[in-house]
Amino acid sequence: MDLLQVNNLKMYYETARGYVRAVDDVTFNLKKSYALGLAGESGCGKTSVALALLRLLPFNAKVMDGEIFLENKSLLKMQIKEFKQEIRWKKISMIFQGAMNALHPFKKIGNQIAEPIVIHEKAKKKEALERAGKLLDLVGIGAERIDRYPHELSGGMKQRSVIAMALACNPDIVIADEPTTALDVIIQAQVLTVMEELQKKLNLSMLLISHDLSLIAEVCHEVAIMYAGKIVECGDAVSIFKKGAHPYTQKLVSAFPNIKDEKKEIASIGGFPPDLLNPPSGCRFHPRCQHATEFCKKKEPILVQVDKEHYVACHLVG
Amino acid sequence: MEEVLVGVQNLKKYFPIKMGFFKTLTAKENPVVRAVDDVSFNIRKKEIFGLVGESGSGKTTLGRLILRLIEPTEGKIFFKGADITTIPENDMRKLRFEMQIIFQDPYDSLNPRMSVYDIIVEPLELQKVVDSQKEMKNRLIETLEEVGLTPPETFLYRFPHELSGGQRQRVAVARAFALRPEFVVADEPVSMLDASVRGEVLKLMLKILEKYGSTFLYITHDLALSRVICDRIAVMYFGKIVEMGPTDKIISHPANPYTKALLSAVLVPDPTVKRAKHVVKGEIPSPLNPPSGCRFHPRCQHATEFCKKKEPILVQVDKEHYVACHLVEK
Numbered sequence: 001m002d003l004l005q006v007n008n009l010k011m012y013y014e015t016a017r018g019y020v021r022a023v024d025d026v027t028f029n030l031k032k033s034y035a036l037g038l039a040g041e042s043g044c045g046k047t048s049v050a051l052a053l054l055r056l057l058p059f060n061a062k063v064m065d066g067e068i069f070l071e072n073k074s075l076l077k078m079q080i081k082e083f084k085q086e087i088r089w090k091k092i093s094m095i096f097q098g099a100m101n102a103l104h105p106f107k108k109i110g111n112q113i114a115e116p117i118v119i120h121e122k123a124k125k126k127e128a129l130e131r132a133g134k135l136l137d138l139v140g141i142g143a144e145r146i147d148r149y150p151h152e153l154s155g156g157m158k159q160r161s162v163i164a165m166a167l168a169c170n171p172d173i174v175i176a177d178e179p180t181t182a183l184d185v186i187i188q189a190q191v192l193t194v195m196e197e198l199q200k201k202l203n204l205s206m207l208l209i210s211h212d213l214s215l216i217a218e219v220c221h222e223v224a225i226m227y228a229g230k231i232v233e234c235g236d237a238v239s240i241f242k243k244g245a246h247p248y249t250q251k252l253v254s255a256f257p258n259i260k261d262e263k264k265e266i267a268s269i270g271g272f273p274p275d276l277l278n279p280p281s282g283c284r285f286h287p288r289c290q291h292a293t294e295f296c297k298k299k300e301p302i303l304v305q306v307d308k309e310h311y312v313a314c315h316l317v318g
Numbered sequence: 319m320e321e322v323l324v325g326v327q328n329l330k331k332y333f334p335i336k337m338g339f340f341k342t343l344t345a346k347e348n349p350v351v352r353a354v355d356d357v358s359f360n361i362r363k364k365e366i367f368g369l370v371g372e373s374g375s376g377k378t379t380l381g382r383l384i385l386r387l388i389e390p391t392e393g394k395i396f397f398k399g400a401d402i403t404t405i406p407e408n409d410m411r412k413l414r415f416e417m418q419i420i421f422q423d424p425y426d427s428l429n430p431r432m433s434v435y436d437i438i439v440e441p442l443e444l445q446k447v448v449d450s451q452k453e454m455k456n457r458l459i460e461t462l463e464e465v466g467l468t469p470p471e472t473f474l475y476r477f478p479h480e481l482s483g484g485q486r487q488r489v490a491v492a493r494a495f496a497l498r499p500e501f502v503v504a505d506e507p508v509s510m511l512d513a514s515v516r517g518e519v520l521k522l523m524l525k526i527l528e529k530y531g532s533t534f535l536y537i538t539h540d541l542a543l544s545r546v547i548c549d550r551i552a553v554m555y556f557g558k559i560v561e562m563g564p565t566d567k568i569i570s571h572p573a574n575p576y577t578k579a580l581l582s583a584v585l586v587p588d589p590t591v592k593r594a595k596h597v598v599k600g601e602i603p604s605p606l607n608p609p610s611g612c613r614f615h616p617r618c619q620h621a622t623e624f625c626k627k628k629e630p631i632l633v634q635v636d637k638e639h640y641v642a643c644h645l646v647e648k
Contacts, residue, residue: 041512154601184372184539186598189583211513214542214585218593237589255513256587257542259569266546268517272482 003205004030004053004092004173009066011045011052020276022048024229026066027303030173035199035206037220037237039213039252041273045229046209047097050175053207054094055083070173089116093171097178099158103150109161110136110146116168135164139194156187160194167198174199175207180215192218213256217241222309225249228274228284231303235310245312247289283315291316322399323533324384324501325360329393331379335606351605353379355557356393358632361501366527366534368548368565370541370580374602375554377537381503384535385417386410397501415445418494420523422506424486428478434489435474438462438496445497457496464526465492466518484515491519495526502527503535508543520547541584545569550638553577556602556613559632563639573641576614612644620645 011023022045030036038046051057053068055075068075070091075083093116096102104112113135114128123131133143139160141153150158159179166174179195180188196219199206208219216223217237224234225248233246244250254267271288274280283301286292296315303311332350342348354376361367369377382388384395386402394403402413418441421427428437438458448454462470465488478486487507494502507523508516524547527534538544544551545565552562553576561574572578579598586593600617603609612630615621622644630642 041514156601184602185541185580185583186372187601188585189593190598192585192593212585213513214587217587217589217591218585220589241587241589252513253587255517257546258586258588259542259545259581259584260586260591261588263545263566266517266520266543268521269514270518272484272515273512 002029003032003071004207005067005069006049006053007067007069009049009052009068010064011048011057011066012062012064013048013058014060014062015277018277021229021279022061022276023052024279026226026229026231028224028231028234030205030207031222032172032205033199033203034222035208035220037208037210037216037223038226039210039216039223040226041211043273043276044226045276046226047177049226050094050177050207050209053175054088054092055080085120089120089169089171091171092173092175093166093169095162095166095174095176095179098182099155099162102162103158105150108147108149109153113161113165113168116165120169131168132164135167136161138167138198139164140190154187155183156191159183159187159191163191163195163198167202170202171204173205173207175209177209178211179208181210181212188215195219213241213253225252228279229276230284230313232285232314233310233312234303235307239307239310243307243310245306245310245317246285246314247291247316248285283313320362320365322360323363323365323397324535325358325396326380326384327358327394327396329357329380329383329395330355330391331376331383331388332391349606352557352608353605354383354390357554357557357559358393359552359559359562361533361535364531364533365550366524366536366548368544368551369535369537369554370539370544370551371554372539372580372602374556374605376557377554378505380554381419381505381535381537385414385419385503387419412445415447415497416500418497418499418502420487420490420494420502420504420507423510424483424490425478425510427490428486430478433475433477434462434467434481437478437489438493441493441497447497461492461496464495464522464529465489466522467492482515484511484519487511487519488522491523491526495530495532498530499532501533501535503537505537506539507536509538509540541569541581553580556605556608558613558642559640560614560642561640562632563636567636567639573635573639573646574614574643575618575620575645579617612642 006028009023009026012019012021040046110129110132113132117123117128117131133146137143141157141160180191210216220237223237223240224231227248233249241253244253251269269288274284280287282297282299286296301313301315303313306312331354332352335349371377383390394401442448442454448457459470462473467473467488508519536548548565551565551568552559555576561577572581582594598617609616611627612625615625625644630644632640632642635641635646
């Protein structure tokens with residue numbers, strides 16, 4: 001069942017030099033208790049998608065077109081007051097990038113986790129703090145650390161408290177934006193174990209945003225690869241990693257060395273990601289694509305189905 | 319035996335901790351953080367040597383010690399057979415002509431008020447390696463071409479803010495290699511870059527290294543990348559080298575429990591391979607109270623009473639393979 005549907009979403013940033021097409025005609029579905037990975041290089045618009053989902057857009061961002069449905073309710077048409085009351089934190093919450101910056105340095109960790117519970121569920125402070133303690137237990141920090149300040153916690157613990165905060169109001173969907181990028185390998189493994197356990201235990205749907213394909217391979221059931229504001233390929237994780245059809249997907253996958261596989265030379269894509277003020281004509285990947293033809297420069301490819309649940313946007317496929 | 323270019327012997331760096339006035343009166347001894355504690359190794363000529371470890375393991379401090387950007391507390395540093403631990407700053411400056419460093423963050427390591435031209439020319443002028451303006455310009459253009467900033471003329475008068483992350487790091491690489499150094503320390507040179515650009519910057523560095531026959535100390539937390547690049551690696555934990563040897567050997571047959579834990583925590587870009595769960599408990603302990611004996615014992619599954627008491631030393635277990643662990647037999 002599709003819990004969240006994003007249809008033809010277009011979100012541009014208005015600047016003095018024109019529109020930056022950060023999210024350009026993006027469509028995807030998130031199934032109940034599934035983890036979907038949104039992968040791509042920095043500047044490809046993956047965080048913008050998350051911000052649009054939570055309606056946390058900066059002042060110069062405009063949703064130009066498209067629809068977002070949560071259980072068949074349109075999120076974009078909803079009054080912002082109602083959205084804050086009903087959706088944000090309660091239905092969809094977010095784990096932000098960089099736990100060090102996401103936490104308030106002067107507030108005790110327990111109070112910070114209790115805050116959304118007090119605001120969104122109108123709970124009493126005492127009750128909210130009790131729940132915050134339980135959440136801290138859940139993520140493996142321990143309720144006894146409820147009165148600690150962020151600087152008293154290590155990086156891994158801070159990241160776990162941010163996860164606890166995202167779970168405070170029992171959301172159906174959690175958006176995780178680069179949840180482990182700032183962490184060391186071993187701590188990253190610990191945090192991932194917590195996240196995976198919670199996802200199963202609480203039946204969460206998760207949208208994981210990351211540039212790190214290894215992380216996405218570890219956590220996600222389904223993957224969407226984004227390039228220059230567009231989804232170029234999406235499908236189940238095994239198809240994308242093993243049978244990726246889009247030239248960008250293939251290159252991106254091979255750019256990550258696999259320590260458990262044979263030693264291979266490091267692959268690179270060459271060239272630079274395009275300027276989204278003036279994206280290239282036709283297929284946006286054509287200036288960096290080895291296989292690009294004249295046709296690729298002219299016509300933009302659309303996502304077509306190549307296999308069950310596997311879609312690719314490339315003229316050269318199919 | 320191949321020729322050794324850089325060596326360190328029992329190198330230590332203790333950072334003192336600032337205390338209040340009254341505490342200094344009552345404290346028995348000045349507390350210190352042992353960032354690098356009794357480390358010895360040699361880097362051979364034309365070798366790519368990797369220092370791998372988590373943050374806080376002392377790998378960056380060690381890199382800077384070798385270039386004497388910070389002064390060691392104890393121990394010796396050798397460059398081309400000569401002891402450079404105590405030579406005066408003036409002589410050291412001449413030596414820096416042959417030793418260069420590339421920093422992690424290309425957003426921090428380039429002066430925002432200097433153009434690409436100024437950034438690369440500065441070391442050339444300081445070291446007086448070129449005689450004429452013309453030669454300088456030639457060297458500059460050649461270096462920019464080597465790092466793939468082409469056509470060079472269009473980049474000369476740009477400022478760092480006009481460049482992308484990958485281009486900035488290329489400028490940092492160009493600055494380091496403009497002097498054609500024999501020894502280069504690279505401190506996580508690609509960790510801030512996107513995957514698609516990362517491979518390219520790495521390849522380019524390797525190409526230049528080969529061209530000038532330079533020796534490379536590559537500091538990283540990324541085991542998967544170090545495997546592709548390095549000839550030998552040393553794994554650091556808490557200021558000490560816990561395992562050292564040829565890269566392939568360490569990746570395929572790690573002996574120290576910490577190396578094993580580190581390896582099993584590395585994520586793999588393959589959804590059909592699942593990582594081992596519950597690798598190690600806990601986090602790096604506080605550097606103020608290092609654990610007694612083996613510093614890894616509180617997190618080690620196999621730790622015995624003996625491990626808590628005695629600190630293991632690096633012993634040779636195989637050809638070129640050294641391990642510091644009581645549980646590993648010779």
